[in-house]
Amino acid sequence: MFGLTQYFSLYDLWSPLLLLSAVLVIILYLGLTGIYRNQFIGSAPVPLKRKIMFIIGILLLYLAQGGPIYMMSHMMFTFHMILMSITYIIVPPLLLLGIPGWLWRFLLERAWLKKLLPLTHPILCAVMFNAFFSIYHVPDVHDFLMTNYAAHISYYVLLFVTALLMWWPVVNPVQAWTQIADVKKMGYIFLNGVLITPACALIIFASDPLYATYSDKDAWIEAMGYCITGDPAVVLASFDGPQFFNWFNVVEDQQLGGIIMKLVQEIVYGLILAYVFKQWFTREGKDDDDFVASTPKERLNEV
Template sequence: MFGLEQFTFADLWSPLILVAAVLIIILYLGLTGPFRSRFERSEPVGAWKKFMFIIGIVLLYLVQGGPINVMSHMMFTFHMVMMSVSYIIVPPLLMLGMPSWLWRYLLDRPVMRKLKWAMHPILTALLFNVLFSFYHVPAVHDYVMLNYGVHIIYYIALFITSVMMWWPIVTPVPEWVILTDVKKMGYIFLNGMLITPACALIIFADTPLYSTYTDPDTWAQAMGYCVAGDPKALLAAFGGPQFFNWFDGAEDQQLGGILMKMVQELMYGAILAYVFSQWFRREGKDDDDVVESTLEGHFNQA
């Protein structure tokens, strides 16, 4: 499938990244298990939280170090799978999977306290969405894909800003909560609006925008950073990205944009529904408390 049998195990599964992912999971299980007592006000971590963190790391590994990473250099659709999983799905899983007492330990560092201003909702929304949109300007995208150092730095920046973007919505530490439930709903809507122009540019373009997925020489050079081997040998063996692609360049590009927008809408919609239900339940409880106290006052007067 996709010609992946032409690549080695190391190409497809990135052993170094796999080892790093395993070590992170072991560290997490150690900190939330046998070594939990070393942290102030620590509490047992439930199985659901552990599952969210572990599945977040596994997903991040699969798209950044597993076969999807290789496939993202062959089809723009899989590039968007990688982007949506890495920056829309994984961050809230990791954030919610870490217990609040571990977050408090990390956030209590002097340098982190000084950076609290950077978590302002408007700033976090703009940082991620501007970086994401700028990355998908054709000239920028091709440049990043062809310069390995820039590629790594940009992806790290995208991940950090995606965590910052999610922070006001799924703040795991009560004392760091910035927005009320109603404002969270507005913030989610704002993020959905900010990412729309980039997705629209990709979806409605009727010609391929990115040389990485259409020009054989550019593709071979980008693939050279992803798998072992001489780019010229890759070009001679496969001829270009068309060898792996089910669609023509424009169709692949449009499908990728639609997929990214759908994942974003589904995730934001699910979070929006959850925030709304929490707000509705809290408002209902407050109304019940008011009625109860009013009735109690009447009975006392009687």
């Protein structure tokens, strides 16, 4: 990808351990929703489209966090935002929709997971994810996390958990746990679009480089040290920093990254809005049909 193999090994670019983990998760999922499905109370066949959603979600998560996109995200801010878009905007709803309701019920019967249910309040979910996302892109915070591996991984996990919680009120597959009606879901999606806008606007309209990781050679080499095997100073010292791989200057790259994040968010939120509207319209149509088909006495009782 982009000639990276001449500078980095296939191991660095494709993270075999993460690939193996992704494959094992898919095998486990297919087993639980297939031959071992009858071990769960109230289980039902999982439609093929839901299985495909889950598999695509896991593969996209691997490509973002374990493939060349992860490497490129340390060289171009544009790819950093592509990684963020895939990991936190696209993947969570695919995984949530791919896991059937009966499996969610089994998982959330675990005592330690039940403790997370209060965190699924819609307003709290929206504020948590968008706040953590915005804090991450404060320049000093971003540069610190990019050059401190343990903090970097911990924050990515935290962002992913809050992203799942943010999407839960919208694509929760367990009808009994639905907290907001379809019309309110549309407002909730709009709220999330508003909350993420300031962080994107800060990046898009900044006239100077915000992040040392993408403009300072020493900071970049330190961050890249967590992505490659061997001594990064030896491998990368001959480059002129991340600009060696960049097609744009630092500010243009920064602005493009912010635009991509906002565009992906708008597209995905728009698709989810259409999904929610279709569910609401179908449900309303069914209720009307049931009312018309009922007897006058049954209608009187409903009123």
